[in-house]
Amino acid sequence: MAILSLHEVNKSFGETSIIRNISLEIQEGEKHAIIGPNGAGKSTLFHLISGRYNVSSGTIYFKNHAIHNRAPYEIARLGLARSFQVTNIFPRMNVFENIRCALLWNSGYRYSFWHLLGREAELNDRAYEVLQEIGLSDKALFPAAELAYAQQRALELGIAIAGGAEMILLDEPVAGMSHSEAESAVELIHKVTEGKTLVMVEHDMNIVFDVADRISVLVYGELIASDTPENIRKNPRVQEAYLGEVAADA
Amino acid sequence: MLTRLIPWIGFTAALLILPLLFDSILAISVLNQMAIAIVFALAYNMLLGQGGMLSFGHAVYFGLGGFMAVHALIMIEYETVYFSVTLIPLVGGLFGLLAAIFIGSFSTRKAGTVFAMISLGIGELIAASSLIFVDFFGGEAGVSGDRTFGPLFFGVDFAQNVEVYYLAAFWVLVATLFMYLFTQTPAGRMANAVRDNPERAEFIGYSARRVRFISFCASGLFAGIAGGLFAMNYEFLTEENLNAATSGRVLLMAYIGGLGYFIGPIVGAVVLTLMNSLLSNYTELWMLYLGIMFVLTVMFLPRGFAGFIMMHQMAWYHGKLRSLFIPYLITGLPALIAVLGVVALIELAHTQEELLHFLGIPLSPSSAISWVVVITVTAVAVNATRRSLGQLKKAWEFANEAAMGTRE
Amino acid sequence: MLEVFIFATLNGLVTGLLLFMLASGLTLIFSMMGVLNFAHASFYMLGAYFAYSISSYLGFWTGLLVAPVVAGFCGALVERYGLRHVHKHGHVAELVFTFGLAFLIEEIVQFLWGRDTKNYQQPELLDFPLFTLFGQEFSAYRGFMIFISVAIFIGLYYTLTRSRIGIIIQAAITHPHTVANLGHNVPLIFMGVFGVGSALAGVAGVIAGPVLTTFPGMAIVLGSIVFVIVVIGGLGSLAGAFVASLLIGLLQSYAIASDVGMPDLLDLIGVSFERSHPLNDLWTLTLPQIAPILPFLLLVLVLIFRPTGLLGKREE
Numbered sequence: 001m002a003i004l005s006l007h008e009v010n011k012s013f014g015e016t017s018i019i020r021n022i023s024l025e026i027q028e029g030e031k032h033a034i035i036g037p038n039g040a041g042k043s044t045l046f047h048l049i050s051g052r053y054n055v056s057s058g059t060i061y062f063k064n065h066a067i068h069n070r071a072p073y074e075i076a077r078l079g080l081a082r083s084f085q086v087t088n089i090f091p092r093m094n095v096f097e098n099i100r101c102a103l104l105w106n107s108g109y110r111y112s113f114w115h116l117l118g119r120e121a122e123l124n125d126r127a128y129e130v131l132q133e134i135g136l137s138d139k140a141l142f143p144a145a146e147l148a149y150a151q152q153r154a155l156e157l158g159i160a161i162a163g164g165a166e167m168i169l170l171d172e173p174v175a176g177m178s179h180s181e182a183e184s185a186v187e188l189i190h191k192v193t194e195g196k197t198l199v200m201v202e203h204d205m206n207i208v209f210d211v212a213d214r215i216s217v218l219v220y221g222e223l224i225a226s227d228t229p230e231n232i233r234k235n236p237r238v239q240e241a242y243l244g245e246v247a248a249d250a
Numbered sequence: 251m252l253t254r255l256i257p258w259i260g261f262t263a264a265l266l267i268l269p270l271l272f273d274s275i276l277a278i279s280v281l282n283q284m285a286i287a288i289v290f291a292l293a294y295n296m297l298l299g300q301g302g303m304l305s306f307g308h309a310v311y312f313g314l315g316g317f318m319a320v321h322a323l324i325m326i327e328y329e330t331v332y333f334s335v336t337l338i339p340l341v342g343g344l345f346g347l348l349a350a351i352f353i354g355s356f357s358t359r360k361a362g363t364v365f366a367m368i369s370l371g372i373g374e375l376i377a378a379s380s381l382i383f384v385d386f387f388g389g390e391a392g393v394s395g396d397r398t399f400g401p402l403f404f405g406v407d408f409a410q411n412v413e414v415y416y417l418a419a420f421w422v423l424v425a426t427l428f429m430y431l432f433t434q435t436p437a438g439r440m441a442n443a444v445r446d447n448p449e450r451a452e453f454i455g456y457s458a459r460r461v462r463f464i465s466f467c468a469s470g471l472f473a474g475i476a477g478g479l480f481a482m483n484y485e486f487l488t489e490e491n492l493n494a495a496t497s498g499r500v501l502l503m504a505y506i507g508g509l510g511y512f513i514g515p516i517v518g519a520v521v522l523t524l525m526n527s528l529l530s531n532y533t534e535l536w537m538l539y540l541g542i543m544f545v546l547t548v549m550f551l552p553r554g555f556a557g558f559i560m561m562h563q564m565a566w567y568h569g570k571l572r573s574l575f576i577p578y579l580i581t582g583l584p585a586l587i588a589v590l591g592v593v594a595l596i597e598l599a600h601t602q603e604e605l606l607h608f609l610g611i612p613l614s615p616s617s618a619i620s621w622v623v624v625i626t627v628t629a630v631a632v633n634a635t636r637r638s639l640g641q642l643k644k645a646w647e648f649a650n651e652a653a654m655g656t657r658e
Numbered sequence: 659m660l661e662v663f664i665f666a667t668l669n670g671l672v673t674g675l676l677l678f679m680l681a682s683g684l685t686l687i688f689s690m691m692g693v694l695n696f697a698h699a700s701f702y703m704l705g706a707y708f709a710y711s712i713s714s715y716l717g718f719w720t721g722l723l724v725a726p727v728v729a730g731f732c733g734a735l736v737e738r739y740g741l742r743h744v745h746k747h748g749h750v751a752e753l754v755f756t757f758g759l760a761f762l763i764e765e766i767v768q769f770l771w772g773r774d775t776k777n778y779q780q781p782e783l784l785d786f787p788l789f790t791l792f793g794q795e796f797s798a799y800r801g802f803m804i805f806i807s808v809a810i811f812i813g814l815y816y817t818l819t820r821s822r823i824g825i826i827i828q829a830a831i832t833h834p835h836t837v838a839n840l841g842h843n844v845p846l847i848f849m850g851v852f853g854v855g856s857a858l859a860g861v862a863g864v865i866a867g868p869v870l871t872t873f874p875g876m877a878i879v880l881g882s883i884v885f886v887i888v889v890i891g892g893l894g895s896l897a898g899a900f901v902a903s904l905l906i907g908l909l910q911s912y913a914i915a916s917d918v919g920m921p922d923l924l925d926l927i928g929v930s931f932e933r934s935h936p937l938n939d940l941w942t943l944t945l946p947q948i949a950p951i952l953p954f955l956l957l958v959l960v961l962i963f964r965p966t967g968l969l970g971k972r973e974e
Contacts, residue, residue, distance in 0.1 A: 071452065077455045112436045113432055359965070364965055371954045378950055378951040
């Protein structure tokens with residue numbers, strides 16, 4: 001069952017066309033990677049799906065709900081979460097609070113000003129669980145801004161998965177990490193996205209081939225291929241546009 | 251659990267004991283002013299420090315609450331309604347809330363500069379309108395009432411200032427408690443999140459606009475309570491209580507006290523009230539000093555007085571706070587003399603009198619000796635301060651270093 | 659009727675151009691540094707006071723030349739030692755700093771010059787009526803105000819669009835890092851723009867002082883209106899500021915000169931209320947009465963229906 005389907009999605013900023021006529025279906029439970037050269041529009045695509053930008057034309061459906069042109073918070077409530085390429089956390093709150101906030105809506109608290117969070121045992125326990133999953137339990141009371149880079153990325157991931165979303169969008173999750181940091185990060189990604197749908201933008205081909213069930217290739221805003229990893233490897237258009245040098249080293 | 255209650259117990263104790271220690275009429279009046287300022291400043295910080303929304307027109311909710319409260323007093327006096335005046339602050343609060351709901355419905359769409367500008371516009375609009383709508387606002391003369399009517403409260407009719415103080419103290423405690431508890435709720439926490447990163451807050455399921463709206467309404471409620479307290483204390487409201495100067499003053503209080511800490515605005519309110527009431531007796535230039543202090547605080551103490559105190563947390567954890575005592579003295583003493591010297595210079599330059607008594611020292615603007623002495627003392631003190639900064643820096647570094655390996 | 663209209667238009671023009679002189683400096687500074695300078699109108703006030711003092715000894719024309727320079731210099735100092743330092747504490751801190759500065763400058767002015775209104779005179783040279791229409795005079799001084807304003811704008815326009823430094827400034831407004839990488843001293847440019855903006859405000863003060871009265875509250879009175887203009891016109895748009903300045907100048911002028919009010923409107927629809935009606939104040943409202951609050955009313959309306967202002971840049 002297709003959990004996310006894009007149909008002839010276009011996005012232009014003024015005269016400049018960034019996303020051209022993209023149609024894509026992602027199945028429930030699939031691990032899907034989106035690759036492409038810089039400037040191909042991968043982040044823009046994420047922004048369109050997660051509600052940051054409106055489409056110029058076309059439709060996007062998530063679990064049979066139309067999500068194109070809806071506000072990010074509405075989309076998030078439907079069960080779609082995302083992380084960001086540039087770390088996007090709540091810097092002045094501590095790590096624990098960061099995660100706890102991400103849990104609030106799904107735990108049903110809405111805009112309550114009559115629940116004292118200190119007393120909400122279930123919520124706090126769940127927050128600690130998430131912290132443990134992402135390996136930050138010993139940093140719980142640190143201000144988020146003071147974490148090391150790799151830990152901030154882990155927190156970034158934690159905020160995205162805390163709410164129990166069914167589909168997670170990860171935008172270059174291991175960017176800027178050392179090799180060993182990236183390895184741990186990928187392990188974490190495997191762990192937390194088990195049983196969920198994952199769509200990931202990534203440049204590192206090793207990670208892509210390790211994680212993905214299917215790969216889509218974006219070049220100049222167009223989807224030039226969407227297939228299994230082996231077929232993508234063999235696809236001549238892809239090789240020409242993008243994989244060329246990598247295929248030689250791989 | 252008990253340790254968390256200590257600050258509250260201390261706060262309550264202070265509220266109860268202060269009027270016994272300072273029982274002159276002037277002192278009670280100052281304490282009342284402080285109480286009103288504390289509630290107003292805390293309410294303002296719900297918007298700015300916790301919500302990240304800078305408002306230049308918050309006096310509107312304070313003033314509207316106050317005006318409604320005075321009208322309620324009048325209604326009690328003329329027996330149009332019958333309830334105890336102890337509830338007057340609540341009347342102010344409810345009207346402030348109403349105003350905030352109405353205005354917030356369109357002004358909280360965006361934060362940042364747009365919000366600040368709308369708040370400025372609304373503030374000016376309502377302050378100016380108050381001179382046009384004379385029935386509610388009383389025009390230039392304002393509106394006055396009498397708080398001694400209505401049912402007695404355990405035999406008290408609130409004719410005396412000290413009786414008003416205890417009523418105000420009660421409301422300060424209640425308001426502070428509820429404002430603090432708000433910060434521990436989902437709405438309060440999400441307000442912090444929206445302040446830090448409104449975009450991310452949306453991506454975890456919250457409408458930033460809704461969150462801001464709730465903070466805004468809560469802030470209006472408590473500002474209105476402060477207005478009601480003002481009405482009880484002074485029995486008199488004018489256009490001044492709605493205008494930009496009042497809005498500016500509460501911004502000053504919150505900022506100088508420290509936006510990032512719950513007690514910050516309390517500190518700011520106390521300091522500012524003291525400057526306002528005490529300093530103004532000694533010099534007509536106290537506003538100038540206030541302005542200088544404000545600008546210097548923004549430049550060098552951006553986290554306010556509370557922030558300055560909290561900076562010493564690390565040293566306190568390491569048990570090395572004492573080691574800072576002497577270094578502070580070595581820098582503090584000449585710094586204090588330098589400041590006093592500058593103040594003396596300013597006062598000398600300004601005075602119309604022949605003789606100026608500065609801290610008991612007679613100085614004369616026409617006497618060259620006075621000038622030379624003051625300038626020399628100031629210059630020496632400034633130099634000494636600058637020289638001593640090195641040792642203070644070293645002492646600071648020492649007090650803050652832990653076993654270097656434990657912190658990540 | 660016609661004479662009222664013509665004079666209202668001329669006065670509105672004078673006010674509007676004056677407002678634009680202030681709004682243009684504010685817009686330039688905002689575009690460049692992203693901070694709305696609350697103390698901008700304070701330099702207007704400083705310009706007036708400096709000119710007053712200078713003209714008391716050396717005449718009006720020396721004041722016109724020197725006072726803006728002094729004001730601009732003060733502005734440059736503020737940028738270099740104040741704003742630049744506060745910049746690292748964030749946007750809110752910058753706004754609060756300029757707010758505190760406005761407060762401080764007002765106190766300093768009172769300290770140095772006293773609280774009374776200063777008798778800042780128009781120059782004798784211009785103390786004659788430029789023309790007389792329907793029995794009313796239009797003073798040469800006001801004509802001079804229009805002339806100076808227009809001359810400055812033309813100069814500014816050519817400097818920004820035709821000269822080398824102007825092009826660099828335009829680039830630095832949108833891409834400060836690129837400009838720095840090209841070897842230009844961006845901090846110096848910032849300081850210069852801030853200084854020139856303040857000097858512009860100073861010029862406005864010099865020529866407006868004799869007409870709008872020179873007193874310590876003059877910054878507040880004009881300051882909030884200038885903010886309204888900059889926001890209505892669209893933050894960062896000079897053209898928008900121009901349109902909004904003239905709009906507000908003319909609107910206020912017409913409102914004050916007119917004689918209409920709610921009673922006329924109510925007459926039109928055939929409704930009338932008793933004097934004892936609780937909303938009596940509303941029913942007896944006249945246009946001249948609400949003239950001072952018209953700018954703010956406009957501001958709130960614009961911000962509700964078009965938050966980016968009339969000609970502002972659209973946000974996504």
